[in-house]
Structure formats: structure tokens, C-alpha cells
Amino acid sequence: MLVQPDRVHRSVYADPAIFDLEMERVFGRAWLVLGHESQVRAPGDYFTTRMGREPVIVVRREDKEVGVLINRCAHRGSMVCAEGRGHAERFVCPYHGWSYDRGGVLQAVPFASGYDKGKLPAGLKAVPRVKTYRGFIFASLSAQGEDLETFLGHARASFDDFVDRAPGGELEVAGGVFKHAYNGNWKLMLENHLDGAHPAWVHASSVAVARAAPEPGKPGEEHYYDIAVRQMRQNGAPDAVWEAIGMWTTPHGHGYMGDYHSDDRLVAGMGSPVFEEYRKILAQKCGQKEADRILRVTLWNTIIYPNCSFMSQFRQLRIIHPIAVDRSVVHAYSFRMKNAPAQMFRDTVAFANVVNGTGSWVLTDDLEVYERLQRGLSSGAVDWVYVGRGHGRDVEEPNGVRRGATGTSEIFMRAQFAAWLRYLSQ
């Protein structure tokens, strides 16, 4: 057995045949996060992305629904849409000019008299299931399977937090996309984002320099990077803080971290007039009681297995694209709360630059460790990877939710591999 209660076999990270199976059985079946409706507002707006290894076009169709099309011409197989985003009346293949409407239906074929009309393909292959949850776009390459709400389960609370925090619920992708890559397996990133035992080691250098940074400025004297300095310092929190945070998992391998960053520590508690203004706007939009409830939620990192990681409080969302067993690409998005003070989005951008950016002080050390992991795991001399921290002490909660005995429990990895095994065994 490759997956056991407290350990997994190294081949799940290093064997190309297992990677091929993952693409078919995990990425080929699960609901994947593709993006946000603000990226495709009007009919014809589109962006390209990947679902596992499949290149896809996400497009707002004529009927206002979001469609997802395999980006491959029905004729000879060229990608019809160059990578990127934009607005299109039709998608026209660059090779022989076959054209498709916004729903992917074949419209025109040059030299059409050469074909028996009934034998032409109908169009671009459509991804069978597409759904949105509170503005976030999901799709599944499998026609059958659980509905999205069941798949998300209690992890819906993290998306709710993301959206509820935006006054009027209005969020948009903005501020540029970091695209970073590493020579390592896709699972390594998802396993890192809920790991409360790694920051003290991996991020020791950025913790040290953040401690040497100027103190965050008083109101009116802020530095544009204060928010990021606070986060880097927080990575150096004492062990007891990490042990005390909440770590929950769901039966689908999702996980989320809470009770860690309260707004008091990062923004509100600084007596920031910007946050006070935001709090007022939020209360105007949804009432004081609801605003208070929203701001009491302290969720931090959330993993939606198998392709997404986000931080609702900081409006950062990352989507992972597996390229090969030992190569992964991550696209990191920032979101703007449309009705919030402009400074809050500037904080989001500064946070992205210093923490999640390709040249940042924090992410670069994570990427280095992923690559060292991959090199170590490619050795056949040792078989097992241990995921046993806190094993046997997990706490059962309602609806299949489990909580780690401590905040540094590796429960999130065990949950991911339990889901992985289910996908692989089906």
C-alpha cells in the first residue's frame, strides 16, 4: 500500500506512471477551481487556463453562463486560442481557419465542400460540468460525480468569508498575476500551506529581517510594506501560538487554518483609520450585527484539494497546475474589494509582493525547499515519507470534519492522502 495511516510511499511524488494516473483520476474527476466571474464579465470575455494537463478556455457565453472549452481545434488539434485573456466574437483556429462561437459550436469551415456536412465535428469539446460558488468558477472534466456543494462541504465557509468580507459582496481579480514554477511535485505546495511547523525553519531568514525592519508606522506615517512586515514577523510566532491554532479537514481533502491571524493583530488593532472606514462601509452594506459576525471569523489558509490554496483575509488565491511529476506551475491572484478603501487593496498588493511573489522574501524559500524535497524523494534508497505528527489524536466534529489535536498536526496531509487514495482507487 502506497498510502498508510501515518506514512506514504515516496513514489507518489516521483513516479511518472502515478502522475499519469493522478491526472486521469484526480484532476480528471474532481471539481477544480478555475478563477472568478470578474475575469469574464461580459459575453465574449475569456481567459485561458489549464485543468490538470488540459488547456482550456473559460468564456462568458452568449446566454451569460460561464462555459469551459477544451482549447483544441476539432480539426487538427491546434490550440485555437493563444494563451492569455481578452474578448472574442469567435475563436478562430490559426491553422485552417475553423471558427467557433462563444459556446464552442463550429460556425464556419473553409473549403467546406470537401466534407460531407453531417460528418463535421460539432465544435470544441465542452468541459461537462461548470458551476460557480459565490462568484468563484469551478469545473470538472467528469460528467458524473458529486455536486459542487457536497464536494466543498464545510470548506464553503472559507469562500463565504472571502466574499462576505467584501462590502456588498463585490470582489474582482486585480493587480496582476504572479506565475511561479518549481521543479517539484504539485502535492508539495498543498502540503506546505497548512504546515504550521515549517515557518520557523523555512522562513527563518525573512523572520529575522522583518524583525530588523522599522516598526509599523502610526496612522498617517505608515510604510507601504507594513502589512507584509507584520506577516513575516508573524511567521516567527512562538511554538505555542502554532500549537494553539485551529486546523480542520474535510472528507474531500480540503483543509483550513483558523484562530491564527485575528484582524486585531494585522490590521484593525493598529488603530488604522483605513480599517475603521472599511468597518463602517461594511456595516452600511450589511448591518452592524452582520458586519461584526463577518469580522469575527478568523480563517487563514484554506486548501481546496486538489488545485487551490487561498487566504480569504488577504484576498490571495493560488491555483496549481501540475506539468509533470517533478514540475509544477502556480498562478497567484489578488482580489480587490470594490467598495473598500483603496488602501486596503494597496495592502493586498504589498502583501502579494513580499510574501507570495516570485521574487519575494518568503515564497522563494518555499520554492527552494520544494525542489530539495523532490531531489530527496527521487532517491530510491529510502521508501517512506512520514506524515504522523498528531496521528491518532484527531478530533471528530460534525459533518465529517476533523480537527487536528494541535495546530501543527499533520492531519491536513493525512486528509489529502485519504482523498487521493479514494480518487485513485475509483
Add this chain to the structure above:
Amino acid sequence: MKVDEFLYHEARLLDTGQLEAWLELFTDDATYWVPLEKEQRDPLETSSIIHDDRTLLELRVKQARHPRAHARQPLARTVHQVGNVMVLSEEDSEMRIASTLQLVEFRAEKQRVWGALVEHRLRRVGEGKAGSFRIAHKRVDLVNSEGELDGIAILF
């Protein structure tokens, strides 16, 4: 010192690992900017690969020296090849200088090549033969800034 000599000097400091001396080339109010997007105008509401003031730049150099800076210990070996140096404008206080950068980086069995359009804003310090410059602003537009990039732990 002539402008082109100054830029070669700056490159040499980076290529020989003299990061603290390199930092001294910057004015106290300097900014160092590696935009994420082509022709990016705004560093505050669009992300940047690096957007540092003098304080952050100093901390970046400090991080490189930290014994547990995993992506930076050891530092990559680099060659900065500066070319096409042109004076864009010259006023009493500041000069705007355009140049191109080709950079070869090697670390951990990975060699990478970078290309960039660079703009410096330089201020004169000292006179005559002892005269030199300080960097008030440096902007590095990487040709692949919008691409899918492995982690960046070098200075351009």
C-alpha cells in the same frame, strides 16, 4: 567617472558578491523596481517582482547573508552584461540613463539567462576625477516578467 563606467562598476559589485557596497550606491530616498507587467506604470495597485525602497533593499541584502536563507545560501553566481548605454535626459540634479542587461545566473545545477531593459536615474556626487554617481531609481523590465518563472533570489 563616466556613466557607462559607473554602470559597469555597479554590475561588477553584484557579480563579485559585494552586496553591501552595491547598496551604498543607492541614495537614501532610492527606489528599486522590477515590474511584473509590461509597461507597468503603477507599483502600488499592481504587483511587482520587486518593489523596494532603500529600507527594503537593505533588508533584502541582509536576508541574503542570513545563514538559513535557503534560496540564497549560497548566492547564485552571476554575470551582468550591461550594454546599449544611452543618456535619455540630463538635468542639473539627475540624469536618466537607459541600458540593456543580459544576465547569466547559475545555482543548484540550474543556469538561467535573463534579458531586461533597464533605466537608472543617477545623481552626481563629487567633482572631476573623484566624481561619481548615486542611484536614485533603478527600474528593470525583464523580457519574461509575465512568464512562468522559477523563484528569483538574485538582484538585477
